[in-house]
Amino acid sequence: MFAYLVRRLFLMLVTLFGISIVIFFLLRIVPGNIVDILFAAAGYVDPADKANLEKELGIDRPLIVQYWHWISGFLRGDFGYSYVSEKPALQEILPRIPITARLAGLALLFSASIGIPLGVISAVKQGTKLDYALRVVSLSGLSLPSFWLGLLILTASVAMFGQMPIFNPNPQTWLEAFATYAVPAAAVGFRSAALTMRITRSSMLEVLRQDYIRTARAKGASEATVNYQHALKNAILPVITVIGIEAAFLIGGLIVTETVFNIPGVARYLVEAIRWRDYPIVQNLVMFIAVVVVFANFTVDMLYAVFDPRIRYTD
């Protein structure tokens, strides 16, 4: 197990190094840089001013030098300065991470707490009206785009309550803070819950047909024990995989929700930074997301061993 852990950690580092190269060079392939954008916005270009600015920002240097400057700084914890705000990149990025993390965490909680129980119920009650109703709900969750659902929630809130559940940067109470995140988390978590529910259902249906489930019932175990202790424990592996993937997706994939609910999180900031070609922000943010994704995958792999004793990571 220890050797496996070391090997996985080494692979993670290699993966992150590869990602850093891809991020860096892909960003430079995209036409235009911050200087082009600044001058485009100003509607003029002065070659001397342009050259000065490129020099000031260091984007006139060879790419390999620029890469080394970034990656060596990154390893030292020096993330550079935002080209746009001229503030340290870390100072720009750090306050946004908890915002997105809270939103993603709450959305995942919503997804798991709704999706898993309903998936189990749907599987146990297969073919009943309840099962059909739950399947319709899960299908609609997968079909409704979260931006549309978000806008619908906002419009309905204004029309029905005259209130607008958009981001409140300074909530006064715990309840206000929860309300700030709960509505967007529900909007984005609905799709995630639907996916979790469907995976739970199909996985449970497969497990419920196994011999050992019949044996458990024959031994007189209660339905709850059979479903939750014997069946769910064995059906949960694919669900964990999906939740892991969703967790990674949610960190960077909340752009639409953050835009609609005006949440100043990581995803919206990343898109804005890409629009400005703000290389230090984009590079460091994408690296941060890559680290989260790689660690999420690693955690899922480790959880496999916890939930399924048959899985043993040996050499």
Place this chain on the structure above:
Amino acid sequence: MRSVWALAATAALSLLTISTATLAAEPKQGGILRMYHRDSPGNASIHEGATYSLNVPFMPVFNNLVIYKQDVAQNSMDSIVPELAESWAWVNGNKTLTFKLRQGVKWHDGKPFTSADVKCTFDMLMGKAQQKFRQNPRKSWYDQVSDISTNGESEVSFNLKRPQPSLLALLASGYTPVYPCHVSPAEMRTHPIGTGPFKFVEFKANESIKLTRNPDYWRKGRPYLDGIELTIIPNRSTAILAFVAGKFDMTFPTEVTIPLVRDVKQQAPNAICEIAPTNVSTNIIVNSSSPPFDNVDIRRAMAMALDRKAFISIMFEGQGDIGGTMLPPPNGLWGMPKEMLETIPGYGPDVKANREEAKKLMQKAGYGPDKHLAVKVSTRNIPIYRDPAVILIDQLKTIYIDGEVDVVETANWFPKVARKDYMIGLNLTGNAVDDPDQSFYENYSCGSERNYTNYCNKEIEKLFDVQSQETNIEKRKKLVWDIDKKLQEDVARPIVFHSRMGSCWQPYVKGLTVMTNSSYNGYRYEDVWLDK
């Protein structure tokens, strides 16, 4: 007797109404003005930007030497009032503009304002100072200024190469604040220091901008507000819904489209909405340096095929203006009168007849029903650019031109235009000041950086100088009309329409004036107050 009592009662009632109204109109101190911002400005330095996304949040931080009176909707020479200057005078045969400066004014960091700050600011704008702006988009505004001289701490003079009466108009723009000498341009981009009614508090990119009342403001009793908070909401639907729900006191100025104004009025009937021209023209840039548009007949045919009313009907529900380069009257001061405009080919009311003429020109150039001209219409990937480009393509079909939209990301738009890598472009041109000098020199003079089409007519350029030096407004107006007419006839940059946009605010917001011939100059907000 009864009628006498009735009369007395009526008089008393009238008096009561008048006094109540007077009381209601008495400005109240306090409150935070909350509005949304349409996007996150790149920085906080007005001099380094060319978008009113900067002026709206940061104009309240500063003062100019002179300013367009903030409660007069139409900017004109008559509405210019002193600000950091107490008075001004043209001397030396109109070649020197001298300002007497206000005494006792302090920067927000407590340092005194002096004539050195004025000299510093304009030396930097002219590129003569040691400190440089990262970008200086309005350097050409000061082409006629030879130098700035000071006389003690309270007098400053702009010495000109030749008379330029409209320099005063340029100095009154929201784009012309006075910066402090002791603060570097880099600091001004992140933490602006001004002398204005509001102090900068913070600017969180993509999140919010906060200003607070300047208690030491030189204009006693102003500002009325305790502060201004702008929440950055790029998503228009979210922003409008938030305004309707009462989260904001006003929308971002001149940003609400005509259909959205209607929606707002339906959902929030008490909201006050005004629709006004923005002095932003939608125009066509034609690459006349390479075939087929090096052929003037094809350029003319294209200009003649335009159905400007259709553009305005589709995009603005009929609320837009047809004109030449200068914003048309009554809101614009310098636009050609309708009768003159209609004499320009393509501006006549009979679109069908115009297009028949255009077809003849196309046939003369070798195109016809059997041989269409294929073109790419390049434009920026923003709805206000894309939408008219699509309509333009539809209209060009009527004269044997088959267009295809070439959507270009903002980052690549200007480099593409600068290297002439386009056939036709659909472009927007905003005018900070409703003055011919700004518009003509910037967009049409030979070698100007913003003359995207490289139109160069030395004869016209001489006329630019003539109108620029003319002090008689009526005479200058006629010269400007002739120049504008000639620019349209030369198809220098065919103007399609001048847009209008809406601004909305809650009924308790008072003292707000939407300017009708520029969307860059009316955001000092020192007279705005909240009646609640």
